[in-house]
Amino acid sequence: MTDSQSTSHLRPKSDHPLRIVIVGHVDHGKSTLVGRLFHDTGSLPEGKLESIQASCERRGVPFEWAFLMDAFKSEKDQNITIDTAQIWFHTEKRQYVIIDAPGHKEFIKNMVTGAAQADAALLLIAADEGVQEQSKRHGYLLSMLGIKQVVVVVNKMDLADYSETRFNEVCAEYREFLSGIGVEPMGFVPVSAREGDGVATLSSKLNWYGGGHIVDTLDAFSQPPKKADDVLRFPLQDVYRFDHRRILAGRIESGSLKAGDTLTFYPGGKQSKIKSLEFWEQEALNSVGAGQSVGITLETQLFVERGHVAIRSEQGPIACSDEIRARLFWLGQRPLEVGRGVKVKLATQEVEARVHQIHRLIDASTLNVQNEGAKEIRKNDVAEVTLRLREEIAFDNADVCEGTGRFVIVDDYEVAGGGIIVDAPYRSTQEKAQAQPISPRERxxxxxxxxxxxxxxxxxxxxxxxxxxxxxxxxxxxxxxxxxxxxxxxxxxxxxxxxxxxxxxxxxxxxxxxxxxxxxxxxxxxxxxxxxxxxxxxxxxxxxxx
Amino acid sequence: MRDHLDELEAQSVYIIREAFKKFEKLGMLWSIGKDSSVMLWLVRKAFMGHIPFPMLHVDTKYKIPEMIEFRDNLAKEWGFELIVETNWDVYNAKKTFPEGNATRIECCSALKKDALQSLISKNDFDAVFAGIRRDEEGTRAKERYFSPRNTKFQWDFKDQPPELWDQYKTDFAPGTHIRVHPLLHWTELNIWEYIEREKIPVVPVYFSGQGKCPPDERYRSLGCEPCTSRVKGEAKNASEILVQLKQSNIAERSTRAQDQEAEDAFEQLRAQGYM
Known part of the structure; x- marks a missing residue:
């Protein structure tokens, strides 16, 4: 690039963008905030403003910022976000992917889809309506999805006369809810997305507020730390036989590996040394780390396959069991009943599973807990359960390694729920062999x-x-x-x-x-x-x- | 991980390998544009230089001629299987936009969407890769990496499966198929940065002065010649395109006439099975 001196006003170089999800109750102004943010920072592509205007005129409605993100005709017609969308955005500081999530209860699965990809979240609450059902459910789901950076945005301040008292009321009510689930928000920001107060500039109508606007808030989030030094977790994705080499392929979830390392594969515990790392059209690297998709060959041929998790032998074993304790959220139309067969997908492992016991059933919007006797988990509920699996799998607690600590549940072709492992009752293979019948894999x-x-x-x-x-x-x-x-x-x-x-x-x-x-x-x-x-x-x- | 491009690459390779493991009958839609050329390159990264499934091209017979030349040369040079499908009935009957006998949308619908459906059903594919990106256009911004199509090839965008933690929809009912989108998280800028870094061959008319492009014009997006216009500006290679892109505030697909028709025309096309 020749003109690097004169490009200070241009987009920053393409670094890893910070991914921000915008969540909250239906109609509290999520899509409007995104539209306003783009406009007020001069980020709209040429002609976009005019095309939004035309869409509004066609429908005979006043100008609607939400039409930037609500691309589907039915979304514009009903003025409701159905599915999550992503859009690229940058400030002087860095690049962002803004993920707009739907706020309607019917579309929680789409909200989860958007939020699961985020590094940080803005949770919107309308000042006039205050804390509502999805404000709470979304807050709960953010914590289950492992999103640690959350800022609460109190929107529609114009409908509350820009009142400091009302702002403080909303903040207090929501703070109490969050503390009940152990979440500490990074801050509370008053805005009016429709009017543009507090979005890209501070507003005189909010002069009692001493903090930053939305752009400042985004820039104050930090990139989640990379876990390069952790223990190796390398789930095998597939085994290829190319050019007379047997290549084990997969993506490293945490840690790193290099030629010469001794690996142990779980379940089973077979061992071998890495003979080579395999690349195509790439400078050969000595060592590869978390996030990389790699191929390796081994010094000895082992019967290992998709689903096995490789660890570095000197780092000690990974938990293996046919029973896990997990917190899960359920998105399926059909309730998850105790004892019904479903499929668990964890990293590249897939295993038939059934809920053995429901320990706690939580209505994520009221935090009402049903402690005993629950027989099924209904749509949008959260529960802590013990799952029994048909075969042993290798896993971690979610707070140790996310890639091997969380899973989805497939029910009749559909991903219908997700879970994080909260306890790993480790049982050794020998102990298990005394107690359990022999599995097809062992045979x-x-x-x-x-x-x-x-x-x-x-x-x-x-x-x-x-x-x-x-x-x-x-x-x-x-x-x-x-x-x-x-x-x-x-x-x-x-x-x-x-x-x-x-x-x-x-x-x-x-x-x-x-x-x-x-x-x-x-x-x-x-x-x-x-x-x-x-x-x-x-x-x-x-x-x-x- | 050296930089952001490595992250994008690793994610795409993971998705490509996942689809290859999960689907028996698999093909890759190759539009011959820059995105699908990057996608093809990523296939070779995933499989150590090999291309273990066919490339599929829906040829409308109105494509910019350099595209077809590039397609046939690359297929020969890299030695992959190429399956080409054309809707000859409509083309021969001249029921097309360039012949003045159809609207742009009707033409796209017959020559691209219908030809694609016939390509998929003839070959019984469980899944096909498509090189779409979220930053291209509003309905694509709402797509999934693994996106199901029903027995009538329709996209039920009002009821998409949840997708989280890199667990994709790989279970599907008989008669349905999955569109796999390994480039969904890339931007136009990323594509050109990667083409520059990896020296990936692309159709020459992306650059000014090549083919029928005058010295100060080039194509930003490739499609059918009658419905695709060039942009002004001199850019002789990927790095000069990058300089221009960073200064531009104009949408990439603004040169594709079919996108500029009725407000939901493109959404309708996509819902009915278009890429």
Whole structure:
């Protein structure tokens, strides 16, 4: 760049933007504040003001700042924010991503989507209406989402005659609520977003107020500290087989790793040394840290797969259990009942789970607590629960490592809730083995391969069939050839981890969830070795060895 | 993490790998513009130089000619599978805007949206990548990284799934598919900074004096020739574009005529399955 001397008025260089979410009760002026902020700081793109004006005229309504963010026609027609939106913004100090969140109770899941990405929050309360249901629920959810920097903005001061007394009343009421959930706001700011008082400039109508305006408030937030020195948490995302190398890929959630480090993979506790870090078109780095997506190779081949979490062996183990205690919020239409099967996704692990016990059920807007006997968690409620999992997973307490300490719950294809782990009842693998039945994963580890189904096409010769069976056996794979009258045993054999060889006739064989291969011609027999690699977890589930 | 571009890259690589793991039938919409060229580069970063799924191009037959030349050359040079789809029925019947037989929106709807739907259903894709960004336009600012489309390809923007903590919607009902948006968090400025840093090849007409561009004109956004106009200004390379972008206050897609039609025309197109 040649003209760096003359660019002081331009956007600062593209650093990591600070992400600010704007939350609060419906109609308390969140979208209006964003529109006003853009206008008063000269940040609107050319022609935007005119297009907002045109939208308003078409609807016969007075000028509406919220139309900057409310892009959907139905949002403008009803003057309500339905979904969260993001927009880029900068002050002289730095870059921001402003995340506008809906305030209507119906759209809490969209508010959570926006807020979960934020580094800091402005929580708006209208001076005329004061603290309302979503003011409280949003405050609670911010704390669950781990957002520590919160400033309360008391908006619509024009509707309260810019009264200091009213401002203090609202602040006192909300401060009391926040202290009940252990949140300490960084400050309270009076504004009128519609009139522009206290947004980008201080207003004489608020001369009793000694603090800064909204732009000052944004600039006073700080970047969340990076946790580079923490213990290594490297959840495996996938295993690739490229150019005859077996590459373990994933993103480092915390800590760092380098070639030569000894890693232990949990659950299971297998160990190996890192042989190399793998890059493409990038200067080779000695060490990679939190946030990086990386690929590594190991000195010894291990049966590890997506879901395993690698740690540095000298840093001590990570908690593993099939039972976790967590605080969760529920967004699903259908309540989460005790005992009902759902799916937990934590880092790259996925496991079937059910609520074993509800310890506390909290109405997040009233803080009313139901201590005993709750049997279900309804939409928008918060609860502290014990979850029982079908298999052991590796995890941390959320305050130790967020990436391995929080999870979402999937209910019938939909993400329907989120949770943070508050307690990790660590039980050693041996102790668990005495008390629990053996899991499919443990059985696979014993056999050294997963279950599979090989289907012989009608035209395949008997010689080829025998050849395949022998090749598998030679490669230490437990096989069984299913005769025509044994079809009903297929599921049991697969559950036991066996690789079953069966005839094509039975259409019902398809879609059993095990590795499958159809051998319809003599040429297909050549592919058996690739299939063996797949059974042993040494190849990706799709065959693209290159 | 060296800088902000590394963070953007790491996040996109994570998303690309996540989609690759979760979806059996996967393709990438490659519009041949700067964004999808960055997206293709990120695929190679994710898979150590390999491109393990096909690139999909919806060719309206009205594209700026340099785009098609660039497409075919790159496919040959990098050796990836390229699937091209054209709505020949409408094109041959001349029911298009350039022929004067359709509005811009009707034309986009037939040549892009319908062709895209036929491309997805013919190939039975579970998921396709698309290189859209939140800073491009208002409805895209409200998108998810993993965004479901129903059996009729529609986007139910009034009821989007929650998306938090990098856990994406990877479970989906039969007949529906997912649009994956690995560049959602990038800005136009980031794209050019990354193109400059990584030396990513782009279609030459982004630069003034290239192809049919006069010495003081260039394309800021690429699309169909009849509906895409050039911007004034000399910029011979990515770093000169960056200087101009930092001084500009004009929206990127202001040169794309279809966006300037009726207020919700673009929203309607997107709801019906457009990128």
């Amino acid at each position: 696979n580890a014993l056999l050294g391969h997963e279950a599979g189904l090989i289907i012989f096409g009608d035209s395949l010769s008997e010689d080829s069939r025998t050849l395949v069976e022998n090749r598998l056996h030679q490669k230490r794979i437990l096989t069984y050839r299913l005769s025509d009258d044994e079809g009903s045993h297929l599921t049991s054999l697969l559950n036991a981890g066996v690789v079953v060889l069966a005839e094509h006739k039975a259409e019902s064989l398809k879609h059993l969830g095990a590795h499958q291969m159809l051998l319809s011609s003599e040429d297909d027999v050549q592919k058996i070795d690739t299939f063996i690699l797949r059974l042993k977890g040494l190849s990706d589930s799709r065959d693209f060895e290159i």
